[in-house]
Amino acid sequence: MDPRVARRQARLDEVLDAAWEIARAEGLAAVSLHEVARRVGLRQPSLYSYFPSKSGLYDAMFAQGYRQLIDHVAAVSPRAADPRRGLVALSRAILGFAVADAARQQLLFHRTIPGFTPSAESYALAQEFLAFVTERLRAAGISERADVDIYTALIGGLGAQQVANDPGGNRWTKQLAAVLAMFFAHVDAKDA
Amino acid sequence: MDPRVARRQARLDEVLDAAWEIARAEGLAAVSLHEVARRVGLRQPSLYSYFPSKSGLYDAMFAQGYRQLIDHVAAVSPRAADPRRGLVALSRAILGFAVADAARQQLLFHRTIPGFTPSAESYALAQEFLAFVTERLRAAGISERADVDIYTALIGGLGAQQVANDPGGNRWTKQLAAVLAMFFAHVDAKDA
């Protein structure tokens, strides 16, 4: 690969790391181009050769977050012989990823950053993730949209409560197995 | 009542209304003392006779939101002869309140405003609400903390997905009855 491209990519990664660091410490809204530049040893206007705007920085963070999420779940929970067991492992991976970083959870799943909406390319990554999950749900016998929606509410609900009311703990995440058992019983009850 | 007190309260309500209006239109983080003052026909420094700081404004919004929520659920779902039916009505009231205003949901239930934490008085209102709900859950035969936590995750999850992915619609809220039936089956299965 062209070393200039590699260097640029390395710089970009540094910049994004700095932005996430600020977001984790001070909140997503506290990320500023000045502070990011300060941390990587650049001047603020120099960041405009990496992003067209502040919103472009959020977009890059959004895309990076979903790429990491897709890699994470693919690595941690390969397709299993028992699809239900596989779905439990996948859910654990998603939930763990979500609660590990409250700022990331906010950006990826709640979209409460004023003035930011993901670009089409970035949004496609979110859809790719959803497609991955949907396929695993179908493999486990869950294909109706109503059930898929209930599933996303269950996982999202546990993650949101966990970071809002017991950050760093496991008061809600430890209910995952019980919640999934409840969900499976619900799905199976309709088929009977 | 002292008319001066009444006037002050009326002004305060105007100010809070303006703040909520901005929050709904531009997001919670976009609320500024300057813009609030502009909308109510005051100068920005005058707001400091109502709040000690910007954070104090958020605190007043937080307290007002929980007071409205408590009034809302108490009015809409009085104690019912059948506690399970009562719980369904209560849940519908809470969920309706939550999805009616995304900014309010963010402030009351997600706490993602950088630098804001509710005062003790305001937080007591949140606890009062939680106590109200917990009591109704107990009346319906649900008293274990694990089950209470699952309940809050269910309702919160539906509300969050609704405003994030289908604002103004009912794709998730319409699953409430199914989700509660699933939850009741889960609770009853353990007792059997």
Add this chain to the structure above:
DNA sequence: GTCTATACTAAGATAGAC
């Protein structure tokens, strides 16, 4: 690609007069 310099806008907060 990075810099300096700067334009522009806006924010939270305080002092002191009325």
Add this chain to the structure above:
DNA sequence: GTCTATCTTAGTATAGAC
């Protein structure tokens, strides 16, 4: 309780040199 005036800080963004 509201005002004017002001301090202080900070932000996004652009122009143009190197």
